[in-house]
Amino acid sequence: xxxxxxxxxxxxxxxxxxxxxxxxxxxxxxxxxxxxxxxxxxxxxxxxxxxxxxxxxxxxxxxxxxxxxxxxxxxxxxxxxxxxxxxxxxxxxxxxxxxxxxxxxxxxxxxxxxxxxxxxxxxxxxxxxxxxxxxxxxxxxxxxxxxxxxxxxxxxxxxxxxxxxxxxxxxxxxxxxxxxxxxxxxxxxxxxxxxxxxxxxxxxxxxxxxxxxxxxxxxxxxxxxxxxxxxxxxxxxxxxxxxxxxxxxxxxxxxxxxxxxxxxxxxxxxxxxxxxxxxxxxxxxxxxxxxxxxxxxxxxxxxxxxxxxxxxxxxxxxxxxxxxxxxxxxxxxxxxxxxxxxxxxxxxxxxxxxxxxxxxxxxx
Numbered sequence: 617x618x619x620x621x622x623x624x625x626x627x628x629x630x631x632x633x634x635x636x637x638x639x640x641x642x643x644x645x646x647x648x649x650x651x652x653x654x655x656x657x658x659x660x661x662x663x664x665x666x667x668x669x670x671x672x673x674x675x676x677x678x679x680x681x682x683x684x685x686x687x688x689x690x691x692x693x694x695x696x697x698x699x700x701x702x703x704x705x706x707x708x709x710x711x712x713x714x715x716x717x718x719x720x721x722x723x724x725x726x727x728x729x730x731x732x733x734x735x736x737x738x739x740x741x742x743x744x745x746x747x748x749x750x751x752x753x754x755x756x757x758x759x760x761x762x763x764x765x766x767x768x769x770x771x772x773x774x775x776x777x778x779x780x781x782x783x784x785x786x787x788x789x790x791x792x793x794x795x796x797x798x799x800x801x802x803x804x805x806x807x808x809x810x811x812x813x814x815x816x817x818x819x820x821x822x823x824x825x826x827x828x829x830x831x832x833x834x835x836x837x838x839x840x841x842x843x844x845x846x847x848x849x850x851x852x853x854x855x856x857x858x859x860x861x862x863x864x865x866x867x868x869x870x871x872x873x874x875x876x877x878x879x880x881x882x883x884x885x886x887x888x889x890x891x892x893x894x895x896x897x898x899x900x901x902x903x904x905x906x907x908x909x910x911x912x913x914x915x916x917x918x919x920x921x922x923x924x925x926x927x928x929x930x931x932x933x934x935x936x937x938x939x940x941x942x943x944x945x946x947x948x949x950x951x952x953x954x955x956x957x958x959x960x961x962x963x964x965x966x967x968x969x970x971x972x973x974x975x976x977x978x979x980x
Contacts, residue, residue, distance in 0.1 A: 638792030639663045640763045647671050648699030653755045655699055658765040660790040665689055666978055668790055673702055674712035674752040675767040675786050677816050680796070685906030685980045690822035692907065692978075694942045697932050703753075708926060708937075709815035712752035713786050713800075714745040716771055716778045717962065718813040719883075719919060719951040722848045726954040728779065728963070729807055735777040740846060745815070747776035751784070752815070764789030764797075773806065780806030780966075786814075795977040802970035809962045810970050811949045817923060817942030818909060820902035824935030828922060828943050829870025835863040835898030837884035837918070841950055841959075847881055848952050849959075856884075861920075863898065869922060869943065878924025879940055883917045883950050894973065897945060906980040911945045913974040916960045919946035947974040 640662050647657035650673055657678070661667045665687065669679035680693040695710040696702050702710070724735040724743035735743040745752065756767035766787040773781045787799045800812045819828055840861050841849040856862040860872030861882055873879035888895040897911040897918045911918070921944040928936045953959040964970050 638763065640790050640792055642760055642764065644758075644760065644765075647673075650699065650703065650755050655755060656758050658758065658760065660764055660788070662790050662792050662794055664792065664794040666790065666794040666796075668788070668796055670765055670767075670788055671699070671702075672756045672758045672767060673699060674754065675756050675769075676702060676713075676752070677711040677788075677814065678702075680816070682794075682820075682907055682978045683980055688905075690825075690905070690907075691932065692818055692820050692822060692909075694817040694819065694823055694931055694937055701931070708817070708923075708929065709745060709752050710931070711816045712814070713767075713812060714815050715751040715784065715810065715812045716746050716776065716782060717743075717809055717811045717954075718745055718815075718946065718948050719811065720744050720848055722952050722955050726809065728809065728954070733777055733779065742846060742848060750776065751812075761787060761789065763791065778808055780804040780808035782808060782810065782964075784812070786812070793977075794979065795975050798974045798976075800970070800972040802964060803968070804964050804966055807963065807965050809954050810964045811953065811962045812970075812972060813915075813919070813946040813948045814974070815944060815946060817937075817944055818900070819942045820900065820907040820909060821905060823932050824937065824941065827938065827940035829868060829873060829940060830903065831869050831943065832866050832901045832903060833863045833869050833898060833920075834866035834901075835884065836887055836896050837898065838864065838887060839885040841883045841885070841917075843882070843951075849883065849950060849956060851956050851958060853885065853958075866901070869900075873922055873940065876924070879922035880920045881922070881924060883919050883948070886913060886916055886918055886947075888916070894975070897947065900943065900945075908979045909945075910977040910979070911947070911974065912977075913947035914972055915947040915949065915974065917948050917950045919944065919948055919951070921946060945976075947972075
């Protein structure tokens with residue numbers, strides 16, 4: 617009895633562990649506090665060595681450890697060591713779920729059912745990633761599930777200027793083979809607009825280990841949406857052929873990045889076969905380590921962003937993240953879709969459910 621009474625307090629301070637399907641171990645702990653709420657950290661660990669840490673602030677992927685061809689692990693996502701880093705203003709959305717509407721809305725305005733809505737213009741004259749306090753700056757509730765965790769958040773009617781109370785979830789699950797799956801859902805009390813994505817910055821050489829110019833990209837995407845200088849789409853859909861965005865054959869990201877002052881920040885169209893919901897976006901390889909990231913999604917688009925706005929912000933391990941130190945594969949509906957009638961709709965009505973899935977598969 618003395619032994620157990622001595623041991624019990626010690627156990628309370630340890631991460632709670634459970635064994636999920638396919639040998640994935642899930643644990644959780646308190647990561648910090650925000651606005652009087654506990655922020656939880658969940659760790660998913662597969663037998664392949666892939667390990668993911670997720671936090672309930674912003675539903676963020678805070679760490680993602682992946683082995684190279686020799687079995688050496690590296691954290692391949694950019695971010696911060698503590699909650700205070702994530703909470704700072706003007707952070708680059710490292711690892712977060714962004715919304716209510718990801719990407720840009722021209723001039724921060726849109727019309728829905730005859731009413732004009734005005735949103736914060738937090739990206740020069742445009743609205744970006746849900747506004748001043750989007751989903752990336754909110755504390756989500758967390759529930760452990762088999763092989764992962766489900767985060768949920770209720771966005772009240774009028775939050776950041778959007779209509780309707782929106783209930784959102786994102787479920788992260790890890791397979792024993794090293795695939796991280798993201799499943800999003802949303803439902804609304806009034807007609808609104810929704811576009812959700814994850815804004816992880818990847819560097820397959822390891823967090824903070826130089827820029828990603830040498831990463832080789834091969835994509836199945838044959839079209840993209842050109843933009844004006846303010847990165848709002850013109851409304852056109854054009855072929856990638858003979859453009860810097862032609863990755864139909866593998867080539868280093870650096871070859872095309874130099875064509876633009878800030879590298880890539882472009883929406884690629886994802887080609888979906890009629891008989892499947894998931895489609896291949898592409899594969900990124902880091903030649904020196906052998907690490908590969910393969911992306912599939914149900915979404916019609918994917919924003920290829922190569923970190924051109926990174927300005928030396930200090931991240932994990934006190935490393936500075938300079939220009940082009942990470943790339944994002946933001947699976948999404950197209951930017952400014954609500955103002956572009958020819959683009960896939962982002963409108964969600966009461967009684968409907970928004971569903972979206974993306975997988976990140978790691979190999980070496």
